[in-house]
Amino acid sequence: DQQVKQNSPSLSVQEGRISILNCDYTNSMFDYFLWYKKYPAEGPTFLISISSIKDKNEDGRFTVFLNKSAKHLSLHIVPSQPGDSAVYFCAASINGANNLFFGTGTRLTVIP
Amino acid sequence: DTAVSQTPKYLVTQMGNDKSIKCEQNLGHDTMYWYKQDSKKFLKIMFSYNNKELIINETVPNRFSPKSPDKAHLNLHINSLELGDSAVYFCASSQGTGAGTGELFFGEGSRLTVL
Numbered sequence: 001d002q003q004v005k006q007n008s009p010s011l012s013v014q015e016g017r018i019s020i021l022n023c024d025y026t027n028s029m030f031d032y033f034l035w036y037k038k039y040p041a042e043g044p045t046f047l048i049s050i051s052s053i054k055d056k057n058e059d060g061r062f063t064v065f066l067n068k069s070a071k072h073l074s075l076h077i078v079p080s081q082p083g084d085s086a087v088y089f090c091a092a093s094i095n096g097a098n099n100l101f102f103g104t105g106t107r108l109t110v111i112p
Numbered sequence: 113d114t115a116v117s118q119t120p121k122y123l124v125t126q127m128g129n130d131k132s133i134k135c136e137q138n139l140g141h142d143t144m145y146w147y148k149q150d151s152k153k154f155l156k157i158m159f160s161y162n163n164k165e166l167i168i169n170e171t172v173p174n175r176f177s178p179k180s181p182d183k184a185h186l187n188l189h190i191n192s193l194e195l196g197d198s199a200v201y202f203c204a205s206s207q208g209t210g211a212g213t214g215e216l217f218f219g220e221g222s223r224l225t226v227l
Contacts, residue, residue: 002154034215043116043202043218044155089155098143098209099168100216102155 003027004092006103014111019077021106023090026071030092034100035064035075038087047088048075080110115139116219118203124225125193132189133222135203143167144186145204145216146178155202161186162209193226200224 005024013019023033031052036044050057050064050073057064063076077084090103116137125131137144145168146158160168164180175191190197203219 036215036218041220043204043220044216045218046215049215098145098160098206098216099157099170104153104155 002104003030004090004101004103006088006090006106008106009104010107010109012109012111013080015082016079019075019080019084019108019110021075021077021088021090021108023073023075023103024071025073025092025101027092027094027101028071029094030101032093032096033064033066033073034091034093035062036089036091036102038089038105044089077108080108082110082112084108085110114219116203116205116217118201118219118222120222121220122223122225124227126227127193127195129193130189130191131193131224132187133201133203133224134185134187135219136185137203137205137217138184139205139207139217141205141207141217142183143206143209144180144183145206146186146188147202147204147218149200149202149221151199159186159188160209167209190224193224195226198224198226 034049035047037047038044066073087105089105091100143162145160149155159178161180177189180186200221200223202221204216206216
């Protein structure tokens, strides 16, 4: 039973434009959300996180938005760069526990 | 200098064999994990150790046995390998036991293929 879903397996965006990656979850107990980025043949690396007490967190070109009523979060990358091309995983946890529930990832391709 | 390193990176073996994957972290973290990414790209936690103590053991066959000789190492031993064990296994570490206390640092993964 997949509690974190990323329904778009892939996304292509032109360099300089905004990339929006979406994530939905089903468990209302989730209170901490994270985005990880993964390059081929490497492990996922942490990108940005957000607590359920917030609805937005920004770090440079990356912004995560959380809509708790819709059980939806999104990652915005602006402007997108070719080096952003990777697989992006959404993850969630309960009470900040170390059992992260991951989505299946969205492959982002930024076209130069 | 790799923060979380796993060996081997690739492992091809026959059904019924026993194999081990080793993991070491040099970040000084006190919590280590094993995650499995299956063919559907679904990344799921298997085990978590904090200061050598098992704190998470998801529904994993008892053919899988983690061993933590010290807090910098968490090895995964798999007995009687089955076809369904084919996956990429990721080791990770964090400081503290909560995702909210800091992100997980992942190794590069070990791709296991069972023939």
